[in-house]
Each structure stands twice: as C-alpha cells, then as structure tokens.
Amino acid sequence: MSRRELTCIGCPMGCALIVELEGKEVISVSGNSCKLGENYGKKECTNPTRVVTSSVIVTGGQSEILSVKTEKDIPKNLIYDCVGALKNVVVKAPVHIGDVVLENVLNTGVNIIATKDIEKA
C-alpha cells in the first residue's frame, strides 16, 4: 500500500490531498473539500491529465499570435509533444474563440481550439 500527498489544482483553494493506493488502484482520497478534489486525487495518481495552453502564428490578422488551448485535458505525459505538434501550425485570420486549430492532437480525440478572436488586418 502506498500513500501520495498532493495539492489539488481543481480550483485555487489548493487542498492538501492524501491518496492511498494499492498498486495502481486508488483506495481512498482524503483532505479534499469537494468532489472535484476527490476526482482530481484519483485521476492524478492513475491517469494524470492537464489542459494545455499555448500559441500559434496568425497570418493576415490584426494580431500576429493566437492563443490556443486543448478543448479538454489530455494525458500529462503528452504535454511536450502537444506543443511540439503546434510548432508549424499557422492560422489565417479571421479566427474566433472555439475555432478548431488542430484536430485530434496526437490521437487523443481532443481538439486544439482558439481562445481569442483575431479579425483580418
């Protein structure tokens, strides 16, 4: 039986969690103030994920850089590859919040979407 101490990142409260594991199975989560925390504790110890925010180049727009994010969280160990996949992505203005910039990144089933509106220059 192993024990992990972690800080929940579900919201800015940052509760101190204690997760008890048997091998790869979560036995209990304590220290959380809400269900989000319980879920985070379980997930972080078995299949940690993150939302990734980054940026891509825009051509023909009023700004030259478009901020983007993964529409949902993706496995934590794919973070570097995820931003790597954005390296050569170029978007043409106009682009709006929610537009898909890169579909199904690294076959995770998650799209990368725009988080800014950029109109044509």
Add this chain to the structure above:
Amino acid sequence: MQEYDLIIIGGGPAGLAAAVSAKDQGINSILIIERDDQLGGILNQCIHNGFGLHTFKEELTGPEYSKRFIDKVIALGIEYKLNTMVLDVNDNKQVTAVNAKDGILELRAKAIILAMGCRERPRGALNIPGARCSGIYTAGTAQKYVNMEGLMPGKEVVILGSGDIGLIMARRMTLEGAKVKACVELMPHSSGLKRNIVQCLDDFDIPLKLSHTITNIHGHDRLEGVTIAKVDEHRKPIVGTEEYIPCDTLLLSVGLLPENELSRKANVKLSRVTGGPEVDESMQTSISGIFTCGNVLHVHDLVDNVTTESYTAGKNAADYINGIHHEGVGVELFATDGVRYTVPKTINAENIGDGIDVRFRVGEVYKNSYISVYFDDVREMHLKKKILTPGEMESVKLTKAVFDKYSNCKKITIKVEKE
C-alpha cells in the same frame, strides 16, 4: 470641454465590469479610456487558464474571460477610446487624455472610476547588484513578448520570485522550448497559488529554491549567469551558501505595484500598505465622486474578485450620479495582528445592501488559525481557517443585519487569532 456622466480609466477586467454595472443601473453617458490598442487589459496576454471559476463556473483563459465583458460592453453600446492615454485627473473630476486622432482631450465627468491596474517592480527597485546586461526582464514583459509577439526573451532561464506571474512564465517558457533552471524565492513560502506550484514547477521538475535570493548578476553584453544564496531569518544572504547558475535570461516576479500616478494627481488618499487608494464600502476614494476597483486598488490573485469588486464600484458610481448614494463616512475598519489591510477601510452600512465582502491579506503563513471580526470589543465572527497565506486574498462577509445589531459601533477590527 466634453462632459460625461462617468469616465472609466482603464479598459481591463476592472474597467469593463464597472462599465457594465453602471450601464445596468441606467447610466448612459459612459466613456472607457484605454491606452492599449484593444480592450481587455492584462488578460490579453494571460493566455493560461484558471479564470472565471467563480464568475462563470468555467475555467477560461484570460482572453476568453475578457471577451465575455468586451462583448457585453459592445452590446450595451458603451463608448470607449483605444490608444488613448490619460495624462491628468484632478479633484474636480476633469480628465486630460491624448491620442493621435483626437489630439488632446479635455473632459469632465460627474463620477470617475480609476481602474488602471498595476505595474511590476523592476530590478532597479530591488538594487540587485551586478552587470547591467541585456536578458533581464520582469515576468510580465517577457509574457508580452512570448504571448503577443511570438518572440522568446531567452533560452536558459532563472526566475526570481515565486509569485503567480513568475510561475506561469516558468511553464510558458518551458513549453516554448526554453530551459528553466530554477525558481528562486526569498521567503520560506511561495507567494503564488498552490495550484501554480504544481502545474508550473512540479510538472516540469523545475526546482523551487525557497529562502534564497540572487546576490549577483554576471554578464557583459548579455546575461551569462546569476549567483544565488540562501538567506537567514532576516532574509539576509548567508555567506558561504553561494551557488552560480549559468543562464542567459533572468525573469523577475518580485512584486506588483498599483499604478497610482493618476490617483496622486487627483489628490486621492493612498494606503501605505497597499499603495492603492483608501476606499469606503462603495469603492469611493477620499475624493467625492472618484471611485476605484481592481488591481489599482489592491493587487488581486483572482480576476473573479476583480469583477465582483468592479460591479460594486460601477453600481455605486451610478448611485452617486443618480443622487441616491448615501454620503457620510461610516465605521472605520482596523487591520491588526496578522491582517495587513482591509478593503474597504470604512463602511457606511446604508450603502451595502444586504451585506459586503471585506477583502484582506495576511502578512505571514498561518496554519489552523481563526479570522476574527470584532465590533468594538465584541467578537462577532470567529472563522476557522486551515491555512492563511500572504499569496491568497481572503474575505469575510459582513451582513447588514450585523451592522444593525451593532448600530453604535465605533470601530471594527479584523485580526488573526490562534484560538
């Protein structure tokens, strides 16, 4: 001289929310003055998420959060000027501004809301000795280069200060290809949100060196490295603990200062603790008809709190313009025993509706303590708090009922108690 009912200085999250709130109260003659080429303020360059958990029950990125308010401002037909810098505000509520198109604008308003935000403390203010080479930036300036211009300030980075901007930039630089070698923090605890330590440092195995500081900066034309050292309980470097870290970039995240040059010009009384104006329950400053909200009042950790505070400022400015605001200084609040300051500083209970959130920060880390609120000598509230830290703003709600209960109260004290 052009007249408005309400002039709002700053089109960031504070100014935008205040404008929407004032408009909702029926004020139509509003002007937002923004110096940047777009509305949104600092959120435009905050492309990470974590915004809006309270306001929208969603986790949004900075630009997405500000877009919600920009859309409202446009839908409500609120007038705004971009690329316009306010040069002067006086206590007669006259505003002088400048832009390339209109030239010099001489304006007057019935009420003004100061929402200019804050700026970063630079290296010079800390007097960090060493070379004056290129490669030294405040974290926010670096953030602007990376997030708005797509340009990297450097390749091998050391960050001084574990405030949120420093932590966010640790992750941001890493994910754009830089190597972040360490985050150096003077205090024995971090000043940023705990979640940022996890997802910005721990996730990338970036060491957090608490109780350390930078004692020397090395380089000729460009930065080549920094010397760090451990500090003692008086935060003085301990001789013999020096360590050299080669790097070409130093990012400073060593404090945010409310941008109150204009407030000073308007003769607004400022708090020595926050650097921002002292306000009453209505977010009104010492000058009648001049209100304030957001980071220029006191530096926030969560934009959601800025929004709530700014709604209050907007509504009260509207009441003031409509002549239904209750003038008169209320009960004074005293921050003591661990509590560094409160916003507001005075409360006139006639203006608080059914209650008011009093926001404050503590000066140190307190574990398993209480936040106590005294009305004169009577302890009315005694709230258990597992953890209190300077990096996270706190609040207590004081209801109208409580003020009715203590209608003759002369002073309210907020303090930290062990029991």
Add this chain to the structure above:
Amino acid sequence: MMFDVTIIGAGIVGCGVARELSKYNLKSCVLEKSVDVGSGTSKANSAIVHAGHDADPKTLKGKLNAIGNAMYTNLSKELDFPFKRNGSLVLCFDKEHLGDLENLLHQGEANGVPGLVILSGDQVREMEPNVTLSCVGALYAPTGGIVCPYEMTIAMAENAYTNGVKFEFETEVINIEKKSNSYVIKTNKGDIETKIIINAAGLFSDEINNMVSQHKFKILPKRGEYVLFDKAVGDLVTKTIFQLPTKLGKGVLVTPTVDGNLLIGPDAVDVESKADLCTTQEGINDILLNAQHSIQEPLPMNMVITSFAGNRAKNIGNDFIIGEAKDAKNFINVASIDSPGLTSAPSIAVMVADIVIKKLSPEKNVGFNPIRKGIRKFREMSNEERKEIIKEIPEYGKIICRCETVTEGEILDSIRRPLGAKTLDGVKRRTRAGMGRCQSGFCSTRVVDILSKELNIPRYNVTKSGGDSILLTGKNKESL
C-alpha cells in the same frame, strides 16, 4: 581619402572637439568602437558641472574647470541640451574642518570661480531644509550646475555631423602606423589615413597613445557606483550637496538631476577591468551610508529606481593629459579626462582645437551653424502646443513610455535624426523612454517594435546597446 583630423572616441571630449573643429574647413572624422556616441564614461557619471574650487590652480584641471563651467550657459542654449545652474554646497560636519572650507574658497578664487561664499550651518539649512543638523557650515558656489551628460554628448555630435564631420561607428582602432607626414590608423573596418590624430579614447586612451608614443602612460580605471531615486523625491535637495573630503575619502554627493530625479554617489574603487561596470552590494551600501551623513531624515529607500556604475579614466599624475605627444608629431592626447572632465569638456575642446588650428591654419567654415535643435518633448509642452504638434505629427499623440510621458513621435525622431538611435539604449538616452519608475517594463516591447520597423531589421536583431546585447533569442518554439 586623407583626413585632416581623426578623433578617436565619440565621448563628450571627442564630440566636443569635433564640434569645435567643424567651425573650420577641415576634413574631420570621429572613430567610435561602440554603436553610439557617449557609450563610455560620458553616460555614467555624476552629471555635475563643477564650480571649480576642487582642483589645484597649477593643474590643467584647475585652469580649465571654471572656464568650461561658464561656457555651459550659451552652449546649452545653442545645442538645446538640459542644463541648470542650481548651485552647490560643500558641507562641513565638524568645526575643526571649517578651515578646509576656507582653503577651498581661496583655491576656487585662484581658479577664477565667481561668487564663492562660506555659510553657517543654519544658513545652509535655511537654503536646504533637509540638510543634516550636523552640518556646521558649507562653501556655497552659485555657479555649480547639473547637466544631462549623454544628451549633451549627442547634441555635440549631431551638430558636428551636421556641420560636416564624419562619424564611423563600430570601428575599433587596432594599430596606428606612423608615415612621414601622416598616420595610417588600422581599424577593424579598414585603414584610415590622417594628418592629425586626436586621442579622446577615454578609458582606452593609454592603449591608443602607447601604439604611437614611447612616452607611455597607464589609465587606471576607478569605478563609481550611483543610486537613482524616483522624481517624487527629486526635490529632497535643490542644490548639489557635496561633502568636504575627509581622511575617509572624497565624500558622496546628493543632488537633483537635471531631469528631476535624486542621485547619490559615487564611491571610488579600483577595478581590474576597464569594462567592469558592475554594481556591488558593498558599493551600494557604502554610498547610501555615506550620503545619509548629508541628510537629516532617512533616505527614501522605497523610492529607489535603479543603480549604475561608471569608470573614471585616472592616471598616476592625477591631471588631464592634453597635448601633442613629445615623440609623435601631430598625435594629440586628450586623455585621462576624469573629474572635472565633463565640466571642462567645452574648454578642453577649444584648447585642443587651437592646437589643430595653429598647425593647419584652416579657413573658417562660413556655413557653420552653431544651433542644433533637440527632439521636441511632449512632456514639456503646454496642452495648446501639444494640440498643434499632434495635428502636424499624429505620432505625438501616441504615448509609448508612460512613466516619462514619451511619445512615438519623439522616438521616431530619435531614430531618424542625424546619428540617430540604433538600439534600445540609444532611444533611451535620446528620449528618456525606459528611464522611469518601471524601467522600460512597459515600453520596451513597443520601442523594439518601432526600432525594428524603422531600421528594417527583424525584432530579434534589435539590441540593448549593440554588440552581443541581444534582447530576444528567436521565435517561439524554435528550440522545441
């Protein structure tokens, strides 16, 4: 092409000489190894125009100081650079040393300094309420002044250039060959042949001299650190406050700057390397401790904006080295110009120009225009003037540096004018953009943008001050 005169070094001395020589029909050029004028000691000093009581009357320093001081009134008007004759006080802290004040007064009078008078401690405090109660008396010199040394250097250079002097930047002198009637200066950019050489190479003037003359000398760099305070406390004192030199040293000054900040410093530390411009914790602590002696209330430490250091070009003889090298005809040294070098620069320039004129008997340059107009400053204009200039140049309506209220119009002018800025620091010294309380945190991205557009270079090629001082290492994700 053969030049009549080649000046090595574009600091205040080199540019001052260049401007004097441009009054004549001479083919002159200035060689500067940095990317801009005034890149050495000229940009990092106390910015004081000394009254002239400090130096021995038998020295060049003693002879040239007061003359130079007097020239500032007209020069600053002709060349449009900031100068203020605010007066200075040398404070005495104990009665035993009041005699030293008397000595200084007499020395000053021997040097031709007008208006010197000794005041009592109370009189000093009436003039300067913030001066320490421990002050028992002071020497008051009404002709003391403060100047912006880099704006002055830039103004001299622009005027020299407009009147026909060539300037070559990033041009370093590697060696000098003597020919029968000329010199061939070997630089990293090729050879330059010249009849006369003026060695105004500042900290490196020894190396230049030693290429040509057997009468070698050595420049000993002595570093001075300074601390600069916010304009909000710029009126702590109105006069420049010196301290009577004691056994412990020359004393540290407390002064307003001509731009309205408060400046304290310098200390004096021998350094190994001429390029060592680092500030140190000990140095900063020292000057703050020493400066405090002059002021009654604690110095406003929360109002510090920045600190910096400059190196003095000292030599063992402790006087200016001005004159033709004994064994190198037409090689004229203007070396080791340390304090009161800035003050004496105008009189040094006249003295050196005279040497050249005696040698070459050139005709006067009838087209010489002594007037140089500086950048029109938005922050100094009335609202009416501002309205006018924005109509003429809309870029004057766009504020780029909010701490110092500097507009895009001024920044564009600073780049486009003769010998214009090519770097972030170049823009800073011409406009003050980046010198305020946020120390370019807000404006640097914008200034980089403007420089990039004007110079037609990618933003990541813009540097802080030339050389390897790059600001940006590339584009996002390049290293991924």
